[in-house]
Amino acid sequence: MFGGAKLKKLIGVGIGPGDKELITLKAIKAIKNSDVIFLPSSKGKSLAEQITEEYILDKEKVYLEFPMGEENSENYKMAAKIIDDKLSDGNIGVFLTLGDALTYSTFIYLYEELKKYEVAVEIIPGVTSFSAAFSKLKIPFSIKGEAVLVTDRDVDEKILKKVDGAVFLKANKNKSALEKLKANGFKYYYVKRLFLDGEAFYTDDKSILEDKDYLSLLLAKKE
Ligand SMILES: C[S@@+](CC[C@H](N)C(=O)[O-])C[C@H]1O[C@@H](n2cnc3c(N)ncnc32)[C@H](O)[C@@H]1O
Known part of the structure; x- marks a missing residue:
């Protein structure tokens, strides 16, 4: 933190495998407290959005395109930049990811790219x-x-x-x-x-x- 200014924060949230009842209370709380929801999407569709729809209805949503099962290294770079641009100082963003956030997840690569920016990162685990x-x-x-x-x-x-x-x-x-x-x-x-x-x-x-x-x-x- 510089001169008391508040950092931007991005929380990587594991939202579980698809059952809406397998989203943790901590994940729901983070989603509700956030300013921007970052959603991975593949060919325009976001499974993470479907699973969490009731919690994100009135939230600002930003879709980040990562085609499932494809090589996405340029997309991770672009996504980190979009997150940095979109968040103002003191803002909290959540990136919603299927299953657990650190298990074979898109979020792992995004996290690496975010290290290049002044964005604090937190991680909330999910059910794999x-x-x-x-x-x-x-x-x-x-x-x-x-x-x-x-x-x-x-x-x-x-x-x-x-x-x-x-x-x-x-x-x-x-x-x-x-x-x-x-x-x-x-x-x-x-x-x-x-x-x-x-x-x-x-x-x-x-x-x-x-x-x-x-x-x-x-x-x-x-x-
Ligand atoms: C990029 S990995 C994400 C893994 C995820 N982070 C986890 O903790 O399970 C994608 C793989 O997870 C598995 N997967 C995730 N959700 C699934 C589901 N609802 N049903 C079956 N397989 C699933 C599949 O093997 C899929 O190819």
């Missing part, structure tokens, strides 16, 4: 997509003594041999995991669009292989 999916399926994520792999990319079989469970985000792009999981004694569950329109749960290879939805998870447990 996979934590919610395990609860929905009533399968433990981990029990005492277990090791669990969490990844959003292809996996080396050597790692699968050493873990008891595995979670694949962006599972629509990682179908090669199925054969490796089978070969190493895992049972798996594919979770698509949890809490959203088109929600589905698959365990058969045909349905899993056919699906292309970005909002998909593959959860695996060794039998």
